[in-house]
């Protein structure tokens with residue numbers, strides 16, 4: 001269900017950012033985009049879905065008056081997309097389970113945020129369907145960074 005075609009990844013990120021910007025503003029979170037022009041081989045609708053899930057998480061799991069950064073650049077014949085927040089972070093022991101279906105860290109804490117725990121499992125599935133990779137790096141009380149590697153269009 002992934003139809004890969006040459007896709008302007010900075011345009012994808014800008015569209016997703018535009019959709020979430022009002023909710024970021026409501027929470028006084030600054031969304032900072034640092035985008036180089038990069039063409040990936042991908043399905044634009046699916047890639048928007050990936051970006052929306054990561055941005056929604058950054059929004060949900062961050063306090064007001066923090067910054068969410070999105071970087072896009074090329075590195076060693078791959079596109080690199082990085083979503084970095086200054087949110088609550090994830091314990092090292094939980095990081096390995098984040099991409100499992102229905103997994104949510106500390107159910108009591110996240111009960112109010114109304115999610116299902118499916119977002120990241122969908123993200124990982126879609127990234128892998130693009131022959132890409134996703135990694136996560138996090139520190140409790142400092143923040144979380146998701147990094148996606150995707151094939152370039154050419």
Ligand code: ATP
Pocket residue numbers: 053057058061085087088089090098103104105106110114115116117118119120121144
């Ligand atoms: P939804 O299905 O609505 O996305 P969800 O956000 O709970 O629900 P996932 O997106 O799969 O589900 O995330 C799984 C869990 O990983 C979250 O419940 C949260 O505990 C943790 N998590 C995800 N992103 C972050 C983040 N940026 N900072 C801190 N914790 C995060």
Ligand code: MG
Pocket residue numbers: 053056057115119120
């Ligand atoms: Mg989510």
